[in-house]
Amino acid sequence: MKCGLSEKRKGEFDDEINIDAYVWYEKDWTHDDYDHVHQRYQLTYVEEGYQYFHIENKIYLVPQNHLIWIPSGKKHHTQSEASTVNLMVVLFKTVFDNDFYNKVHVFAAPPVLREMLQYASKWNKLLEEDEEQGYFLTALLNSLPHFCTEKKGLQIPIPVDPRLLPVCNYINKNYMEQVSLDDLADLSLMSVRSLQRIFKRETGITIQKYMQLIRILKSIELINTGEYTLSQIAFMIGYKSLSAFTNSYSGIMKEKAKIIGKS
Structure with missing residues (x-):
């Protein structure tokens, strides 16, 4: 079980979570350094440290207090030399009809979004449906395109x-x-x-x-x-x-x- 998903085959995850949006908050985060893929859309917030995300022909740096949005089905892997990495991952099964959700984005988290993510940590690893959680994370998801101020400079082209x-x-x-x-x-x-x-x-x-x-x-x-x-x-x-x-x-x-x- 990783980020709430089950790795049945190396790098391939099966989704056995019933709720539409799943929260995973972890201190001293470590992740496998090989490519993996899942069908959920992924929002990752770097609370402390930094992470490199390798996606297709680019490497994205996500520093502290920044986020990365990864569309469904995108192969990716991470690496970091930071001494401590604290991450929050929110995995969404469905998204709104907006082209924003079909592209990779890296952007700074404004204070209001950081507060929303901190509040969402109360649902860490919760597998059962929670009515407030559903409404709250849907509102967060809907607001992402408005919060996003793209950081193109944090992409390393390969x-x-x-x-x-x-x-x-x-x-x-x-x-x-x-x-x-x-x-x-x-x-x-x-x-x-x-x-x-x-x-x-x-x-x-x-x-x-x-x-x-x-x-x-x-x-x-x-x-x-x-x-x-x-x-x-x-x-x-x-x-x-x-x-x-x-x-x-x-x-x-x-x-x-x-x-x-x-x-």
Whole structure:
């Protein structure tokens, strides 16, 4: 039994829950790191820590106080290096007729939604029908499209072209360095111009934007540890100044950066 679902075969879950919406709240969360799939729609709230969700050709970072919506039937798996991960998962059997529910979304939880999720924890692992639970979670589900302010910057695109995989792997390992486009072109066995064109076509972003994205995602992991000041983190991920880091962070997060820590 995982998240209330029964894993009859590795990665495949059978739904034996009678209620339409099922709540699972867990501290110190650990999850299998292999792909799994189920027919329920999944809302995951990261109360503490962070999680990476691997879905199709993208990796989604879900930091603390953020949510991810996963449509029915989407294969996914998670990973995290956070010391503590507290999650709430709500699994819905049915949803409203709205295209929102058929796509993956990552967004920050506004205060009112956090309060609603905290209240919903009273139904943790409840398998029997509860009238208030049904009305409350239906209202929460109906409100999600209105709460969602998409965080596109928290998605890491994965190219399909095999020539680009060594490029991404090199950036992922050497993000703290000043990576040369000439070196990346050599790895891909292409010219710099061809590399830039094909990378943008495959991922939707430039190589420079990809490097910036990787740095910011690494900074979120470091911030989560609580072991470093912001200035230390800025230099650890390859920025020459704190201001350059905070400007980059703000650009990726699409809002004024609110980073907990000392500069």
